[in-house]
Amino acid sequence: MYDIKWIRENPQEFDLGLERRGLQPLSEQVLKMDKDYRSNQTALQEMQSKRNTLSATIGQVKKEGGDVDSIMREVSEIKDKMAVLEEDTKKKGDEIFALLSSLPNTPDASIPTGPDESANVVVRQEGVIPTFSFTPKEHDELGANLGMMDVEQAGKISGARFTFLKGPLARLERALGQFMLDTHTTEHGYMEMDVPLMVRDNAAFGTGQLPKFREDLFQTTNGYWLIPTAEVSLTNSVAGKILEEKDLPLRLTALTPCFRSEAGSAGRDTKGMFRQHQFYKDELVSITTPEDSFNELERMTKCAENILQKLGLPYQVVCLSSGDMSFTSHKTYDLEVWLPGQNRYREISSCSNCGAFQARRMDARFRRPGEKGTQHVHTLNGSGVAVGRALIAVMENYQKEDGSIVIPEVLRPYMGGMTVIKKD
């Protein structure tokens, strides 16, 4: 959500941001709407002021036993005019709000401009891509051969994009989630949170899923939205609040299931459990001051990277281009993990600085000591990391020729000391 005052002061910057997003300039239209709205508002306020004064006079005169008929008639006339103006003003205000809330965040000056992922820039690559003396298999084949992954049966009871995991493989997924959560809370200073998985409209609006992306979400029969990421609940934990500067940054993490309809991705990644309607993800959220948010983005990305490093998974960090970034983001780094079975890097995490974009939508503010008024906080979110995809990455990177999977050192304590998963 844009700050209308900022648009008034930086119309050309506003248009440039839209252009980099592949959209038409709008500043002229927005400023015209804004001007009309404000002149309406001023006229309306003058009427309200007059009405208030006259009404107060009525009270006064009545007390003194005077005659109030003529004043009441006067107020009546004002009221009639007000009703019309009021309606028009509300309409104008709603139109501006609807337009502004449908526009994506401005891309930061530091990120590449481009229409889509082709313009993304690889920032760095870490880890060693493993070599195999055999042709490495994809995770779904490995899982099926082990007898621990059943997509077919899941399809029978739930349809496409669901999976059963069994035995040690199910435990490995749980181990990954616990390992991530423990690492973020004990080493990275994040506070563990347990959050609602179902939210109302206003929360989904706050983080930017609504109104534009409702078709990507699942909704219950009584109107709740299933969270597509814990970002929704974690970030909205400060919705409507005025925080103290000394309490920032807030660093929050939660391990939750995520629910996505995957409406726009029919036919993509249909094999195995790469793209599911339901998956676990450890989410990181930071609430910061405006001056700290860019440093926090670097820090958050490192926290997510640390998980992949500890797991011994090779990956690259990609700075997303203006055309590939999500709706709410100001700057985004994706972490792409190496998948030997697919022989390429695939997204496993996305860390974004949303600036004040979400904070304005949910009215999350902070106060500086000694300063009057409030400012919106900056919000950041990142996957730290997607658990289902981490499972895939571990399976494919740690596979042996006989189809067994070596368990990474850091996960063994979570696996009761088990070192390898093999068919029994």
Added chain:
RNA sequence: GGAAAGGUGGCAGAGUGGUCGAAUGCGGCAGACUCGAAAUCUGUUGUACAACUUGUUUGUACCGAGGGUUCGAAUCCCUCCCUUUCCGCCA
């Protein structure tokens, strides 16, 4: 799900149609007293938007949310949300 009582400023808590943005207490901030602190005393203390003469200015809105009644609503009416208590059900 049934019944009842409620939702007021950072917190507690008055206010049931007319200078109520809202008493009072606590907290916060500033000052006095003090070598300093505590106690005490004095003052001050919400948010957002708009306007212009950009000011310790003026106006408007905000007492859970949205509607309504009225010349005038924190106060009356309707709908919704939330909280608490009791009952029922339940992991």
